[in-house]
Amino acid sequence: MKFVISNQVVLSRVPDGPIAPYLGGFADSLIATGYTAWWIHRQVLLGASFSQWLGRKAVALQDLTSDHLTRYLQHRARRLRPRRDDHGALTHLLGFLRREGVVPEETTAVPTPSSVDQCVLAYEAYLREQRALTTATIVNYVPFVHAFLEHRFGAGVVKLSCLSAADVVNFVRHQAPRLHRKRAKLMTTALRSFLNYARFCGDVDVDLAAAVPVVPNWSMASIPRAIGPAQVRQLLASIDRRTALGRRDYAIVLLLARLGLRAGEVASLQLDDIDWKAGQLSVHGKSGYRNKLPLPADVGRAIAVYLKSGRPPSTSRSVFLRARAPVCGFQGGCTVGSIVRHRLQRSDVDAPTFGAHQFRHGLATEMLRGGASLGEIGELLGHRHPQTTMIYTKVDIQALRKLALPWPGDAR
Template sequence: MLKDFGQVGVWLAGLGLSAADVSEDLLDRFTSDLQAAGRRRLPGPRGMRPMLAYLRGASLTPTPEEEPSELDALIRQYDVWMERERGLAAATRLRCRNTARRFLAERAMPGGVLTPGALTGQDLNAFLLRECARVSAGSAKQRVAELRSLMRFLHLRGAIPLRLDAAVPPVGGWRLAGIPPLMSAADVQRILDHCPREGGVFVRDFAILMLLARLGLRSIEVSRLRLDDIDWRSGEITIRGKGRREDRLPLPVDVGEALVAYLSEARHQAGTRCLFATGRAPRGPIRADLVGDVVERACLRAGLPKVGPHRLRHALAGEMLRQGSGLMAIGQVLRHQDLATTALYAKVDFTALRAVARPWPGTEAA
């Protein structure tokens, strides 16, 4: 991609053009000129698409003005309402927009014409039955919440006469009913011990693993970290968690040393203030799913079954519980808003539970 950028830049300079003039038609002309010059291996339209998307994302190339459809306009208004009235995060709004678009395109556009006023509870149930057949119980609950949000918006906007959000049926399933899967402290340490400490990528991966194992960060929280979030003088780190919440946590010495080793070797990535940047240009913050890849690679090196980053968060809570920490302390470290969420880990303290468990009828207490 960098090679293509360079070739396009030289070609534009020869024509007296700039990045602001780049468009699909101009890139087609570029490939035609290369073909006329005798070039055999040419990038196709699909190969040029990432370059054009990056230029438009960086506001270097204008996005062509298109007349939005009625559905697009409604989805845009829905997004503004979610942001201004409900204060939802960007990732949550994206899921709600995707669900709203699928539902409205399937149930509210007979003949290609958007008519949400004709929606009924039967339309909601039919859509949910199809969705729930292909997703887990947790995802099905999200679909219900997203569909109810859309119905509230449509009613407030006057697009539907009745509040159909009450017609969306709940999904069976009980919160905090399961037992969180845990890893032993020995397995977590084995993952850390088998991570190489030399090389830019390995040093970065080790710093990420230390944040997951010692502070119990979520994947999205790791990807959101910036250089300004670390206060070296006070030994604290600022975490941007769910619901735009910010928390300051003490920075353990071993985590700080891993971050220093990473920053000392990898701060050649100029032009970005994010803590963990992509290894290739264009520089930018890593995605949350890359954190999962880091953990999976670490498990393979350690000879352990693959787990996700959240398993290390559970492992931290379980180890704190075994060391005698109370649920309040665990909730503060994991930054739970509700203590009932932290109470889930009481189920894994089998030593304490065994002391209060009553013997099975007809047997003696162990």
């Protein structure tokens, strides 16, 4: 006798076991997140088999743990060939049951944080709550601060009042030779931030941040690698906009190229950030900074086409969604970077890099060559400090030659 789980799943017999009453809701959740009918049927069938095994073992839902998943799959492998995604499918089911509140969250023994860990956690909270820094910045700073405290205090108790300039200098001298120049500069920036925090807390009376050595570096030594206008046009032309995926990726590349957005800014773009009447885009920049930008007609048209005939049905407010289940917004800028890399690899474009940031550099370079001021460029790119925009003055060599003073004396 067939048993209907949902409009997309029909089993050959009535399921039993403790999970059986929840299989219909599980199937509905998979449908809502965009999984295919075949994959939904397979996950529900595996869940029904798992439920039957739990019933034979007399395992109640309140006692269900991830260890039961492993034991069941070992049992199943004795008579059926295992698949790589079996564990993931059951983990998905277990997550659904926990969200429904029928299976409790697993409690694991949390080790007592060390004195160094406690100090770092307090510093993280300061960066997040007092300084409003982004998660990416905090993630970059914390490992260096943790290493510095371990270098100075080891497994002992952290006493920031005992820190001295010699401790700071010795740590930098020990670590800097092992790091790339950019990483070494990031390390010194993180240390200055932490030492300013220590002074803010009142644990340090002197300005130890001033004792952090400067990593040798020629000012503005590297020129940003920028993609050219012809390369951008070639890349856009290579994207097949007849497909939903193509319409999404075309809109993303156009946003990067025309507005110079960062990959993370594109990923975090929400439907409410687009003001269609005013023709404006509200961009969530670094440190929570919001910047309103004009929405070019071609960019707005590309986004509208994607929203109308490319974006999967979803309750998510993110503009751009994953093309494969689970259908949801991007987790971060890395997804946008992967899309750019994939599109460049499939095209014949000879781009400077495979990254998304080259579009930002390309826009700034063309604006500079078109006569835009550094202030205008910085405003569009969302730079909060003029020094950040100064790097682009090295790009337009011809314009710089016009500013060069003649060599004193007669020309020879």
